[in-house]
Amino acid sequence: MHPSDNETSIRQASLEDLVTGPVDGLILEERLGYALRRAQLKVFKHFDEAMREHNIRPAQFSSLVVIEGYxxxxxxxxxxxxxIDPPRVVNLVNSLEERGLAMRVRCKRDRRSHGIFLTKQGxxxxxxxxxxxxxxxxxATQALSEIERRQLLMLLRKIYAPAHGEG
Amino acid sequence: MHPSDNETSIRQASLEDLVTGPVDGLILEERLGYALRRAQLKVFKHFDEAMREHNIRPAQFSSLVVIEGYxxxxxxxxxxxxxIDPPRVVNLVNSLEERGLAMRVRCKRDRRSHGIFLTKQGxxxxxxxxxxxxxxxxxATQALSEIERRQLLMLLRKIYAPAHGEG
DNA sequence: GTCAGTTAGTTATAAACTCCAACCATTTTT
DNA sequence: AAAAATGGTTGGAGTTTATAACTAACTGAC
Structure with missing residues (x-):
């Protein structure tokens, strides 16, 4: 330990009672980032559970869907x-190849590029x-009606892709 | 490297052209988790930028707001x-204490507990x-109207706190 | 041709975050 | 008092995430 570390620098002040239970976030719940993070946490937890059997991570799933579409x-x-950045894609595609779900194919025209395809298994x-x-x-969104769910998706798309979010 | 690793196991198949540009997610954009992640990415990027000057991380900000409210x-x-889990809170409060923004105060009634308070600086x-x-x-949400922004917050709250989301 | 500059992909590394198990001190229960 | 539970702390392992540097391949200007 460095001397600069304050090893539990607790003031020995007198305190009778303090807030001990869980607490609602108040102003915090008005923050978009906080609400997004909490919602994402819940949705991802459900997702992880659903994918556990197949041992698939969110990014792997997203990749598979895009490769299937294109x-x-x-x-x-x-x-x-x-x-995501290129180095991550390498790992991602490696993991998919290792599991026999996708494969790289070198492009004739530009031999730097690899086209990615799904295998039958994939x-x-x-x-x-x-x-x-x-x-x-x-x-994960049982509390939402179908209309609300669609509304939510539209609003989220509007945020991260303002040009196409309305479609 | 292990022998089991497939060092760039690229099939030398013939391929004239392949999808080279960015691509819209198709079915992917219907996935809640994906939309949440992308939106959060954008919102957090703006947040980071706004907080850079003060060198404050999202979790630190959230903590400060809660401590202020309670x-x-x-x-x-x-x-x-x-x-978040207890070990992270320790680091979080440590960082706030080190910067003189908050302080622990031992509770008289239960000397295991620490009440956390903001300093004047905090x-x-x-x-x-x-x-x-x-x-x-x-x-980060310029594309949204004020009504849409409120709607979004409500929907997100409904997801992660179904009981109180409607209020 | 060949040189500089650019792009696709890869590797290595480090920083950050998350999770887990173990641990101490204190309080509560029996 | 002994056992169990709670608040907090520490350390480490396993993942993510970002950065820099590198190879291979293509492009365009001369």
Missing amino acids: PGVTQSSLAQTLA EALVDKLKELSSQSDLA | PGVTQSSLAQTLA EALVDKLKELSSQSDLA
Whole structure:
């Protein structure tokens, strides 16, 4: 321990009672970042549970869905689409390849690029995963009506992709 | 490297063209988890920028706001309120103490507990931070009307706190 | 051609966050 | 008093996430 560390620098002040239970966030709940984080925490928890059996992480699932929608997508394109950086894509695609769910194919025209495709196995799995994911989303948002759910998605899209959020 | 690692196991298949640009997520954008993550990413980016000058992390900000709203809150209560675990609260409060923004006070009744209070400095700072945070939220959600913003908050609260979300 | 500059992908590394298990001090229960 | 429970703390392992540096391949200007 460094001397600069204040090893439990507790003032020995007198205090009769203090707030001991859980507490609602008050002004905090008006903060968008906080609300987003809390909601995401819950949704992701459900997602993890739903995917546990298949040992799939959120980013892996997202990748599989994009690859399915755009067979031959490049890694850089995947990075832009998912808003993650290139090094992460490498790991992501590696993990998918190792599990036999996807494969890289070198592009003839530009031999730097790899097109990514799903294997038969990958195709089969992603279909199942999409179903599980939908169920998980529903379970995590039981408190919402179908209309509210759609509304929420639209509002979120408006935030991160203002141009296309309204569609 | 292990022999089991497939060092760039690229099939030398022939491929003329492939999807190279960024791509819209298609079915992916219907996934709640994805939309939440993307929106949070953007909101947090704005938040980080707004707080850079004061070198404040999201969790630190949240803590300050809760402590301000509930002076004398205990660490366990803070943990429950922010949905983080006790060890993280220790680090969090340490960092706030080291910077002179908050202080622990041992409770007379139960000497295991620490009430946490803001210092004068902390009080002054949190007021400024709340203002910055509000501005940052607005900037990150320029695409939303005030009504939509309120709607979004309500929907998010409904997800993570179904009982109180409607209020 | 060849040189500089750019892009796709990769590697390595470090920083940060999260989670877990163990631990001390204190309080409560029996 | 002994046992169990609680508030807080410490340390470490396992993941993420970001950064920098690097190779390979392509492009365009000369």
